[in-house]
Amino acid sequence: MTLPNGWEMVVGLEVHTELKTATKMFCGCANSFGAEANTNICPVCLGLPGALPVLNRRAVDLAMAIGMALHSTIAPSTFHRKNYFYPDMPKDFQISQYDLPINSGGYLDLPDGSRVSIERAHLEEDTGKSTHLGGSGRIHGADRSLVDYNRSGVPLVEIVSGPDIRSSAQARAYASELRAILIATSASDGRMEEGSMRIDANVSVRQRGEPFGTRCEIKNLNSLRSLQRAIDHEALRQVELIEEGGVVRQETRHWDENQGETSTMRTKEEAEDYRYFREPDLVDLAPDQQWQDRVRAAQPVLPAQRRRELVSRLVDATEAQLDAVGVVIDLNLEPFVHAAIDDGVEAPLAIARAANELAAGIDDIERLSQEAFSLTLQMEQRGELSATQAKSVLGELLSQGGDPGDIVRSKGFVQLSSDSLGATVEQLIEEHRDEWSRYCDGDDKLAQFFVGLVMKATKGQANGKSVIAELQSRR
Amino acid sequence: MKSAQQTALDVQGGTSSALEELERALSVVRERNDELNVFLHVDQDGARALASTIDERVARGEYVGPLAGVPIAIKDNLCQVGIPTTCSSRILEGWRPPYNATVIDRLITAGAVPIGKTNLDEFAMGSSTENSAFGPTRNPLDPTRVPGGSSGGSAAAVAADMTPISLGSDTGGSIRQPAALCGLIGMKPTYGLVSRYGLIAFASSLDQIGPFAKNAMDAALLLEVIAGHDPMDSTSLPEPSPSLATHVNSGVVGQRVGLVRELIEGADEDVESAVVRARSALEEAGAKVVELSIPEFRLGLSAYYLIAPAEASSNLARFDGVRYGNRVDAEDVTAMMEATRTAGFGAEVKRRIMLGTYALSAGYFDAYYGQALKVRTQMIAAFRRAYEQVDLLLGATTPSVAFEFGSKTSNPMSMYLSDVFTIPTNLAGEPAVSVPFGTGEAGLPIGVQLLGPARSEGRLFAAARVLEIADGRP
Numbered sequence A: 001m002t003l004p005n006g007w008e009m010v011v012g013l014e015v016h017t018e019l020k021t022a023t024k025m026f027c028g029c030a031n032s033f034g035a036e037a038n039t040n041i042c043p044v045c046l047g048l049p050g051a052l053p054v055l056n057r058r059a060v061d062l063a064m065a066i067g068m069a070l071h072s073t074i075a076p077s078t079f080h081r082k083n084y085f086y087p088d089m090p091k092d093f094q095i096s097q098y099d100l101p102i103n104s105g106g107y108l109d110l111p112d113g114s115r116v117s118i119e120r121a122h123l124e125e126d127t128g129k130s131t132h133l134g135g136s137g138r139i140h141g142a143d144r145s146l147v148d149y150n151r152s153g154v155p156l157v158e159i160v161s162g163p164d165i166r167s168s169a170q171a172r173a174y175a176s177e178l179r180a181i182l183i184a185t186s187a188s189d190g191r192m193e194e195g196s197m198r199i200d201a202n203v204s205v206r207q208r209g210e211p212f213g214t215r216c217e218i219k220n221l222n223s224l225r226s227l228q229r230a231i232d233h234e235a236l237r238q239v240e241l242i243e244e245g246g247v248v249r250q251e252t253r254h255w256d257e258n259q260g261e262t263s264t265m266r267t268k269e270e271a272e273d274y275r276y277f278r279e280p281d282l283v284d285l286a287p288d289q290q291w292q293d294r295v296r297a298a299q300p301v302l303p304a305q306r307r308r309e310l311v312s313r314l315v316d317a318t319e320a321q322l323d324a325v326g327v328v329i330d331l332n333l334e335p336f337v338h339a340a341i342d343d344g345v346e347a348p349l350a351i352a353r354a355a356n357e358l359a360a361g362i363d364d365i366e367r368l369s370q371e372a373f374s375l376t377l378q379m380e381q382r383g384e385l386s387a388t389q390a391k392s393v394l395g396e397l398l399s400q401g402g403d404p405g406d407i408v409r410s411k412g413f414v415q416l417s418s419d420s421l422g423a424t425v426e427q428l429i430e431e432h433r434d435e436w437s438r439y440c441d442g443d444d445k446l447a448q449f450f451v452g453l454v455m456k457a458t459k460g461q462a463n464g465k466s467v468i469a470e471l472q473s474r475r
Numbered sequence B: 001m002k003s004a005q006q007t008a009l010d011v012q013g014g015t016s017s018a019l020e021e022l023e024r025a026l027s028v029v030r031e032r033n034d035e036l037n038v039f040l041h042v043d044q045d046g047a048r049a050l051a052s053t054i055d056e057r058v059a060r061g062e063y064v065g066p067l068a069g070v071p072i073a074i075k076d077n078l079c080q081v082g083i084p085t086t087c088s089s090r091i092l093e094g095w096r097p098p099y100n101a102t103v104i105d106r107l108i109t110a111g112a113v114p115i116g117k118t119n120l121d122e123f124a125m126g127s128s129t130e131n132s133a134f135g136p137t138r139n140p141l142d143p144t145r146v147p148g149g150s151s152g153g154s155a156a157a158v159a160a161d162m163t164p165i166s167l168g169s170d171t172g173g174s175i176r177q178p179a180a181l182c183g184l185i186g187m188k189p190t191y192g193l194v195s196r197y198g199l200i201a202f203a204s205s206l207d208q209i210g211p212f213a214k215n216a217m218d219a220a221l222l223l224e225v226i227a228g229h230d231p232m233d234s235t236s237l238p239e240p241s242p243s244l245a246t247h248v249n250s251g252v253v254g255q256r257v258g259l260v261r262e263l264i265e266g267a268d269e270d271v272e273s274a275v276v277r278a279r280s281a282l283e284e285a286g287a288k289v290v291e292l293s294i295p296e297f298r299l300g301l302s303a304y305y306l307i308a309p310a311e312a313s314s315n316l317a318r319f320d321g322v323r324y325g326n327r328v329d330a331e332d333v334t335a336m337m338e339a340t341r342t343a344g345f346g347a348e349v350k351r352r353i354m355l356g357t358y359a360l361s362a363g364y365f366d367a368y369y370g371q372a373l374k375v376r377t378q379m380i381a382a383f384r385r386a387y388e389q390v391d392l393l394l395g396a397t398t399p400s401v402a403f404e405f406g407s408k409t410s411n412p413m414s415m416y417l418s419d420v421f422t423i424p425t426n427l428a429g430e431p432a433v434s435v436p437f438g439t440g441e442a443g444l445p446i447g448v449q450l451l452g453p454a455r456s457e458g459r460l461f462a463a464a465r466v467l468e469i470a471d472g473r474p
Helices: A057-069 A168-184 A224-243 A289-297 A303-311 A319-330 A334-342 A347-360 A362-367 A370-382 A387-400 A404-410 A418-431 A433-440 A446-457 A464-474 B004-013 B018-036 B044-059 B102-109 B152-159 B176-182 B216-226 B269-284 B295-318 B333-344 B347-360 B366-389 B412-419 B423-428 B457-470
Strands: A007-018 A080-083 A093-096 A107-109 A115-125 A129-133 A144-148 A155-161 A197-207 A216-221 A251-256 A261-267 B039-042 B071-075 B113-118 B165-170 B185-188 B208-213 B256-260 B288-292 B392-396 B432-439 B445-451
Touching (some): A007 A168, A057 A115, A057 A289, A080 B295, A168 A197, A168 A224, A216 A224, A224 A251, A303 A319, A303 A334, A334 A370, A347 A370, A347 A387, A370 A387, A387 A404, A418 A433, A418 A446, A433 A446, A446 A464, B004 B018, B018 B039, B039 B152, B044 B113, B071 B152, B102 B113, B152 B165, B152 B176, B165 B185, B176 B185, B176 B445, B185 B216, B185 B457, B208 B216, B256 B269, B269 B288, B269 B392, B269 B432, B269 B445, B269 B457, B295 B366, B295 B412, B295 B423, B347 B366, B366 B423, B432 B457
Parallel strands (some): B071 B113, B071 B165, B256 B288
Antiparallel strands (some): A007 A155, A129 A144, A251 A261, B039 B113, B185 B208, B185 B432, B432 B445
């Protein structure tokens, strides 16, 4: 979306990501999503009187891995308390990092070649989760509120970008690239629908070249789609407001996915004074060179590099192919793709089958060997399997395992010899003389008509390319 | 009364039993608790079960531990599984912790028998135990006077011969001041020497758990048991527990002691003259005493009354009625929290929460809390300079002997001044001990204070023992 009348949006994102540690940030409770309410709790993450936090080393490893991937400076840091009352926050303060975060500075390069600066990526703890029942369904005016503290104390990293983003599509690309990095570094599973990655967007508008306008912060966007829609809506709202002679007030806004609009949560005047001060129950965090080196040595090849490698195997990649490459990278499916291409499978076919069929069966991916994937695609490419049959074989390999050759035989995907295919084609030409002569006269569209007939006659066992070859040899 | 050390020897040696020692303690509690209001809860059944187990182990010939069968009183801001823990506040009424403080685990491992929870100023905020929601504790030496505070109950338990030893906590003097007022030895250890896990926080950067006893040896034994690294407390020092009892009789020959002018300034005459006599006693025992001035000590009280309330305002936020303790229902959750806190906290706690909230607020932070942190840094530097010249510092623990009920409650500032000599140590995170030395007005005990650099507890106990001997104690 482009804003009207020379307006430009200025966007910065705050991305909260839950770290994929085995235990919580300050205690030994399991960090796992979806457990029965209030089962992963202890005196520490319940904030019981007298309980004290002890920092999880693994959370620091992952925070540093994120910082390294974002080219941040890792520096000695401290923890602070952010004080405010809320029933799902057991201590009524959140342990966070304030003026001295573990990662400061850095940047993230996007696939379109643009660069977004990173201000900081700091550690903090998550809160519990409230459910408000009856009445208004919000914290004020509900009949009852229930709190699940399983999430309380789960480690988070908050990644704050500079105000460098100029469109909602770029914001989406940033979030998507960041998500790929979080997944690649094993820092997070990046599951936005489970809340393990949540985004706040700071949006303002200005006339190109003018100083920044007043910003509004949209809270808790939990899908890439919401992010893009909310930013567009908010930028447009601000433009309309200004053009009508109004003034944008600095405030926090809520995005309503169903209504497709933002509304005021609280204004700057209502903003809380968090009374930050150094957390006296924790000591300073200053990972030494050895610790940093250990994390650096374990850094994976990052998605941007992996994407470049995969895209380099395509000639003039289409938009759809680039999207498919993105899926392959996110799901770590490149080993399959590279192995198949090395065996002579064409790159577009390998990438498409991985991004669709393998992605659909990703939970069972351990059953599939690279060799079986490659063999199936080779059969498809040679015309021994139709596309439908190849997909079916991949589905079977994922759900049951086994050998592609055995599956082909047991499913009765008998190879149509070129003799029997030729005979079928001959017969159909006889039955459709009119169409055949128009095809021979140059009406190429009719090729698809004959392919359809052959498919029907062979119950989909013919390979489309082979059919066309048969047709052309008789033209 | 029999010392803790002797009690453990008797129980382990079979000349007494843990049950016998416990019943003796419980009978004194029955006799005097109504009058003195020392214990908020006595865990008779739990203590008897523990004592029986100890006796069975002794019968089997097992070594139980250095505190075998020693009854001990616990300040009611320390968590013990299943035992009501209130911090003397209505807001925690009825709450039973599901876990033990590290010190409780260590006491039990050492064979001690916790018999119950003692009264304190609400959330350890006070110097007389008059701020308890469950009534004041009386000084066993003169029941018309306060026992000091905030660990008044734990001090009174030992002073009334209910138990030979007890645990308190010291944020600005809350062990040393009641020790002085009740004629006991009381130590605030080096910050981080004793795990704070399970100590309900008042001011996290200042709080330390420490011992009360009738003599240096018992205090040293108790501190040895509870000290040492704890992985549950990030601020816990990395070293294991030091050996302290072996240092108690080391004497002070060749020790350099600094008598600090600021630590007697404004003290009553009887207190000041006790400090002067203590100086002579140390010199006679072979120490070299010099007089010195540490002007930074004068800033301690102001810095403390910003830092401690600031931390408290955050530490006490969790008492909101959502998860435990008392709840006052209201129309929504914010109103419920407000009503609960309004009803649950006493006046002094509210005063400090407001002070601390203000000191941390945007626009005031730099002028108040930020400034106090700078004073704290200067205080630490001043101590360091002093310890370049001397090994220990000497002064009064508190400006006067035990005072009468109500004499300081109308003016918070006069009450705060009770801690003027003890606060500098907490700000610096260093150890100090109060030792009874002579008597003053109305024959009441006077405490003199010995201060040392971090981890000098052994040296402090040795000097304390020298004063005990000079004071004619066994």
